[in-house]
Amino acid sequence: MAWPHAPRPRRLLRLLPAALAMLASPAPAAAPPSDVAVKAAFLTKFPAYVDWPAAARPRPGAPVQICILGGDPFGRLIDEAARGQQVDGHPLQVRRLSAPGQAAGCHVAFVQGSAPALLQGLQGKPMLTVTDARGGAQAGMIHFVIHQGRVRFNIDEALAAKSGVAISSRLLRIALAVRQRP
Amino acid sequence: MRPITRLADRWPNVPTAAGLMALLLLAIGLAVIFQNEGAYREQKLREASVQADILAASVTAALDFGDAAAAQEAVDALKVNPQINAAGIYTPERTLFAGFERRPGALPRTLGARPDIANDVEAAVPVVRGGERIGAVYLGAVQEPLSRRLTRYGYIGLLVLMATLVALVLGIAHTALRRANRELEERALALSGAYAELQVQVEERTHAEEQLRQAQKMQALGQLTGGIAHDFNNLLTVIQGSADILRRPGIAEAKRIRFAEAIVQTAGRAAALTGQLLAFARRQPLKPEVIDLNAHISGMTDLLDRTLGERVEIRTDLAEGLCAIEADPAQLESAILNIAVNARDAMPEGGALTLHTGEAPPLADGRPAIFVAVSDNGTGIEEEVLGRIFEPFFTTKSVGKGTGLGLSQVYGFAAQTGGDVQVESVVGEGTTVTLILPCSEGGGAPVERPEPGAERKHRTGRILLVDDNEEVGAFAETLLAELGHRVMRARTGAEALEMARTGGFDAVFTDVVMPGMSGIELADALGPVLPGIPVVLTTGYSDEITRAGGAGRPVVFKPYRLETLAGVLDEVLAPRAAQ
Numbered sequence: 001m002a003w004p005h006a007p008r009p010r011r012l013l014r015l016l017p018a019a020l021a022m023l024a025s026p027a028p029a030a031a032p033p034s035d036v037a038v039k040a041a042f043l044t045k046f047p048a049y050v051d052w053p054a055a056a057r058p059r060p061g062a063p064v065q066i067c068i069l070g071g072d073p074f075g076r077l078i079d080e081a082a083r084g085q086q087v088d089g090h091p092l093q094v095r096r097l098s099a100p101g102q103a104a105g106c107h108v109a110f111v112q113g114s115a116p117a118l119l120q121g122l123q124g125k126p127m128l129t130v131t132d133a134r135g136g137a138q139a140g141m142i143h144f145v146i147h148q149g150r151v152r153f154n155i156d157e158a159l160a161a162k163s164g165v166a167i168s169s170r171l172l173r174i175a176l177a178v179r180q181r182p
Numbered sequence: 183m184r185p186i187t188r189l190a191d192r193w194p195n196v197p198t199a200a201g202l203m204a205l206l207l208l209a210i211g212l213a214v215i216f217q218n219e220g221a222y223r224e225q226k227l228r229e230a231s232v233q234a235d236i237l238a239a240s241v242t243a244a245l246d247f248g249d250a251a252a253a254q255e256a257v258d259a260l261k262v263n264p265q266i267n268a269a270g271i272y273t274p275e276r277t278l279f280a281g282f283e284r285r286p287g288a289l290p291r292t293l294g295a296r297p298d299i300a301n302d303v304e305a306a307v308p309v310v311r312g313g314e315r316i317g318a319v320y321l322g323a324v325q326e327p328l329s330r331r332l333t334r335y336g337y338i339g340l341l342v343l344m345a346t347l348v349a350l351v352l353g354i355a356h357t358a359l360r361r362a363n364r365e366l367e368e369r370a371l372a373l374s375g376a377y378a379e380l381q382v383q384v385e386e387r388t389h390a391e392e393q394l395r396q397a398q399k400m401q402a403l404g405q406l407t408g409g410i411a412h413d414f415n416n417l418l419t420v421i422q423g424s425a426d427i428l429r430r431p432g433i434a435e436a437k438r439i440r441f442a443e444a445i446v447q448t449a450g451r452a453a454a455l456t457g458q459l460l461a462f463a464r465r466q467p468l469k470p471e472v473i474d475l476n477a478h479i480s481g482m483t484d485l486l487d488r489t490l491g492e493r494v495e496i497r498t499d500l501a502e503g504l505c506a507i508e509a510d511p512a513q514l515e516s517a518i519l520n521i522a523v524n525a526r527d528a529m530p531e532g533g534a535l536t537l538h539t540g541e542a543p544p545l546a547d548g549r550p551a552i553f554v555a556v557s558d559n560g561t562g563i564e565e566e567v568l569g570r571i572f573e574p575f576f577t578t579k580s581v582g583k584g585t586g587l588g589l590s591q592v593y594g595f596a597a598q599t600g601g602d603v604q605v606e607s608v609v610g611e612g613t614t615v616t617l618i619l620p621c622s623e624g625g626g627a628p629v630e631r632p633e634p635g636a637e638r639k640h641r642t643g644r645i646l647l648v649d650d651n652e653e654v655g656a657f658a659e660t661l662l663a664e665l666g667h668r669v670m671r672a673r674t675g676a677e678a679l680e681m682a683r684t685g686g687f688d689a690v691f692t693d694v695v696m697p698g699m700s701g702i703e704l705a706d707a708l709g710p711v712l713p714g715i716p717v718v719l720t721t722g723y724s725d726e727i728t729r730a731g732g733a734g735r736p737v738v739f740k741p742y743r744l745e746t747l748a749g750v751l752d753e754v755l756a757p758r759a760a761q
Contacts, residue, residue, distance in 0.1 A: 038248075045246050048312045088312045170243035174252040 038151040039132065039144055040078040046108055046128060046142065047087040049171035053164040056126035058107065063093035067106035069122075070113035072096050073132070103127065111140060126164050141165065145176060152176040200353020204346040211342030215335045222325070223303070226265075230305035230323045233260065238309045238319040241271050245279060245309055245317040253280035260321075267301050268322040274315060281320075293318050413455060413488060420448040453741045454484070456722075470508050470599075472622045475554060476500045479537050482515055486522050486535070493532030494525075501540040504552045505621035509599045517595040520588035521556040521615045528560030528613060542618045551601060555616040562609035571605065592617070640748065641755040642666040643688030648678040648704060650696045654740075658720075662691070665748050675699025675707070682711050689754050694721035702727075705735060716754035 033041075047064045051057075058064050064087050068074070082092035095106065100121030103109055110130045111118050116138050122129055129140030141160040142153050155175040160167050172178050237256060244252035253271050257280050260269045268288035270281030276293040283289035287298030293306065301322030309317040325331070424441040427433065479498060486496050518537070525535050535558055542553040563571065567578060572593040592615070596603040600620045607613040645667045649655035655671060662669045670687070672678035675698055678690070690708060694701035705717040721727055722740040736750050 042247060048246070049243060086312065086314065168243070170240070171247075174243045174247055174249040 035146065035151050036073055037077050037081075040074040040081045042144070042151065042153070043074075043078060043108065043110055043130060044081045044085050044092055046130070046171070047090075047092070049168035050108075050128050051166040051168075052107060052128075053126045056107070056164075058090045060089075063091045064107045065093050065095055065105055066108045067095045067097050067103055067110070067127075069097045069100065069103065069109060069111045070118050070135075073112055073135075109140075111135075111138075124163055128160070128165050128167075129163075141167070147176055155179070157181050197353050197357060200349050200356075203349045203353075207342055207346045207349060211338060214342075215338055218335070218338075219331070222331075226303045226323060226325055227305065230266075230303045230321045231307065233263070233266065233323075234305040234307040234319045234321040237269065237271075237321070238307050241280075241319065242309055242311050242316070245271060245273070246311055250280050254282075257281055265323050265325075266321060267299075267324045268297065268320070270320040271309070272318045272320065274317055276318070279317065283322075288322055290320065293320060297322060410455075414452065417448050417452045417455075421445050421452075424448075449741060450743075451484075454481075456741075470510050472506050472508050473511050473514070475504060475507055475514075475552060475619070476539055478511060478514060479518065479539065479554065482518060483537075485515075486519070489519065490522060490526045490535065494529060495532075495534045497534055497536045499536060499538040504539060504541065505550060507552065507599075507619045508622040509595075509619060513591075513595045513598075517592045517617060518554070518556065520592050521617075524588060524615075525556060525558035525560060525613065528558055528562070530560075533559045533612075545601070545618070545620055549600075550621045551618050552621065553616050553618045555614050557612060557614040559612040562611055563605070563607040563613055564609055568605060568607060572603070589615075640666060641752050642668075643755050644668045644670070644686055645751070646678060646681060646687045646690045646692075647671045648673075648675065648690065648692035648696070648701065650674065650693065654693070658691070661744060661747060662751075665744070665751070667751070675701070675704040678704055679707055679711065682708055682715075685712070687712065687715060689751065690715060690717045691751070692717060692719060694719050694727060695723075718750055718754060 043066060047066075066078070066082065068078070072078075078094050082094050085092050097103060097106075100118055103122055103125065106125075106127050108128045108130060109122055110132075111122070112132065112135045119129065119131070119138050119140060122140075128142065130142045130144070131138060131140040132144040133139075133146070134144070139154065139156060141156050141163075143156070144151060144153050146152070153175055154177040155167060155172055156179040157167055157172065158179050158181050161181045237260065241253045241256045243249070244256060257269050257271060260266050261282060267285070268281065268283040270283075270289045270293075271279045272293040273279050278289070278291055278293075281289050285299055288301060290297045302325040303321075303323040305321045305323075307319050308315045309319060421444075424444045427441050428438060428445075479500065483496055483498065490496065522535055529535075535556065538555045538557065540553055540555075542551040545551050571589050593603055596617055596619075602618040604616045604618070605613065606616075642665070645662050647655065647659055647662060647669050649658060649671070650673055655673070659669050659671055670681060672681050675692075675696060678692065679699075682690070690705070690712075692701040692704055699707070701719050701721070705719070708715060708717060716735075718736050718738060719727070720738040720740060720742065727737060736754060738747060738750050
């Protein structure tokens, strides 16, 4: 049960922010990771706390698809974050889409930009929609915000329920704000 | 080592079983304590692991998304448990992400490193999300304080100790009991042995005493018979000499009377002597009589004279007008004789024995009393002996000289008579033994044996004389004939019965001790043959007469005087003459 003792004490990493930085970017770096990098990392972690309707669940061996709509703010960062990660044995696949119509098969959809049409096009589809406050007031099921200089997120559980997406209570617990199911 | 061997010396027999039992109990107690301690630790470990698992599950998302505040919140929830000393959440890189510690240093800064302050129980579990390890949780808990655990074990220890002590004490007690039993048995055995030995000794002693008493009796008898022979020879010399002179022809009338009188007087003394011998031998009927003390003492002086020997002078100082006493005369004489004999022995060089009578102060119950004090001027009695002289068999005399019974008879006589006996003695000056005797209740004058009255009329009749002894019979026949009776003589009881059937007798005068039919049997047998005929018994000495008397028949004791015989016959013939 106990882990083997680590012989090297890391006194430099005592502070919590530093630990957070380590968590956000797996590669050790002297500078704190950018908000974008944090959001990219978060995006790859959400699938572990989400359950889809049976029909929309990834087939065994099939990847969990993370789709990016309306412009890609992450670039390489999201690819790097997704690489090597697995969710219940499913690898992660990042797809960049230009139109909601291409969204079939997506499990997580990050919608960038202020065009409401994009988000509305995804409404009712069994996928986790993620938006960013920086990209507009339009909020999906998970909505990134910057709170006290840190990347946090709100969760609209009611919206998720409409699409048949269940969000783990463990994730709800760390959300900045939760709009609960009616 | 030394104390242990000393202990073993002191209790050499503590059963091994008790010791082994005690050791076993101790071992069990220790095992219980160790097992308890182990189980306790295991339980604490399990508790810590469960807590860590719960924590790990609740902080998965916080760790995953780097939400330190949420993680801290989850960790802080454990603070309510006072036994959790430190809790931490670590990143996959083993660095501390969130945590708390009750005391600084209790939480390791890096997972796997030892905390500065060691925790009693540690648990570390990985935080897993979707099969992927995303961090770890560390829990450090304290056990119950040592003092409390020691207290808990103290109770067990105390119980074990008590049980051990009980086992040891039981063992020791058992050993002691067994040893005491053994000693008791040995003592009982020794005691029974001693008892048996004592019994043998008592028997031997009783036997020896019996032999001694027998020897003393024989010696006393020898002395007595010697003395009697001496006295009787003297008296017989006078009687025989006088009789020889009377047999010479042509003797002058005055001389004849003088020698006849000498014979009568000497025979009287001899008769008195035998009477006193019988009294001394207690062959007299044991009946208290109203007697005159002075007269008895006067009558004893001759006997005392002969008993005490020539070197002891006997003085009497008898007060006049003393009351009569009620006592067995034979015992009284024995008592005085016993005192006198002791007085004589206290005067080996000779001396004076004084018999002094007088009026004594009234007794404790108020009865008037008189005393007779027997004093000597001998060696006296030492103080330590004085208190014991009345004890039976106590004697200071050498073996064969005294029975130790004399003075005890004196005491017994005094007590039986209702009086007292006192002894005063000064060593070198002499001893006085005082017999105090109560006055007779009747207060009357002592009974006098009726002397034959001179005025009594002589009655004569036909007398059947029965005596087996030729001389005495012929003499009695002569006497009776001299008194004017007609006498027929029989030599046995059977012959007397035969003659009685012919009838014509006024009285029967028979000896008591005869071969065949005794005088008493004859008297009984004569009843049907000659109803109402008086029977006069005569004897020198008879056990039967002594014990039972003559059954109402008159008894004439030998030697008898002519006057006595005449008086008794007059009495028995009187009723017949009156008819």
